[in-house]
Amino acid sequence: MSNVRVKICGLSTETTLDAALDAGADLVGFVHFAKSPRHLSLEAAGRLAGRARGRAERVLLLVDPDDDLLAAAIEAVDPDLIQLHGRESPERVAFLRRHGGRPIMKALGIARAEDLAALAVWSDVADRLLLDAKPPPGAALPGGNGIAFDWDLLAQSRLPEHTMLSGGLDAANVAEALARTGLSAVDVSSGVEVRPGEKDPARIAAFVTAARRQPAMRRRG
Ligand SMILES: O=C(O)c1ccccc1NCC(=O)[C@H](O)[C@H](O)COP(=O)(O)O
Numbered sequence: 001m002s003n004v005r006v007k008i009c010g011l012s013t014e015t016t017l018d019a020a021l022d023a024g025a026d027l028v029g030f031v032h033f034a035k036s037p038r039h040l041s042l043e044a045a046g047r048l049a050g051r052a053r054g055r056a057e058r059v060l061l062l063v064d065p066d067d068d069l070l071a072a073a074i075e076a077v078d079p080d081l082i083q084l085h086g087r088e089s090p091e092r093v094a095f096l097r098r099h100g101g102r103p104i105m106k107a108l109g110i111a112r113a114e115d116l117a118a119l120a121v122w123s124d125v126a127d128r129l130l131l132d133a134k135p136p137p138g139a140a141l142p143g144g145n146g147i148a149f150d151w152d153l154l155a156q157s158r159l160p161e162h163t164m165l166s167g168g169l170d171a172a173n174v175a176e177a178l179a180r181t182g183l184s185a186v187d188v189s190s191g192v193e194v195r196p197g198e199k200d201p202a203r204i205a206a207f208v209t210a211a212r213r214q215p216a217m218r219r220r221g
Contacts, residue, residue: 037197
């Protein structure tokens with residue numbers, strides 16, 4: 001049995017949430033960011049999170065939340081984990097973790113080897129790290145753009161435990177991504193969609209199967 005952990009992000013319907021849960025996803029993600037095609041109101045995210053309770057870790061994705069939004073989001077959604085996908089500083093991440101009382105997964109944009117230099121700082125303030133491609137110039141979204149970064153940047157680096165790989169993954173490339181990075185946790189959004197915001201149950205199942213087809217030996221994650 002493979003030990004690869006899989007997160008399906010940007011779920012927005014009961015049907016696709018159930019597809020992720022039935023496929024055995026370890027984490028399911030709900031996006032609360034108005035500019036996103038995957039945006040859910042806190043009420044809708046709360047309904048889906050309730051449906052997933054006990055079956056997977058429920059992740060609420062926020063972008064640069066203020067204190068009031070964090071409090072309202074935790075109250076309405078009761079997530080197991082908050083994913084911060086904005087420009088939050090390490091100090092802000094530490095503050096939100098302390099005040100929210102929930103574990104934090106901090107998303108970091110990676111484009112060059114230098115971007116990995118600060119990982120130790122981030123791992124001191126966040127419970128988990130998510131490595132993603134930097135958004136292209138002018139992109140409307142800070143994540144969920146379906147773009148991969150150069151996985152070989154990670155091959156020689158020491159990565160904190162609980163580091164998850166994301167950015168441009170799909171059923172066709174996830175095996176190679178896992179092998180080249182040595183990580184054992186992956187996150188996908190665009191790669192299991194038919195169009196932005198519309199997840200496909202068959203692609204979700206295929207992604208989970210492809211990620212788990214890997215041998216169990218992993219470096220970390
Ligand atoms: O999905 C969004 O619309 C989104 C909006 C704002 C911030 C982050 C967002 N998504 C993050 C993710 O879905 C993933 O964690 C990651 O970026 C991988 O996405 P993809 O390359 O589409 O698989």
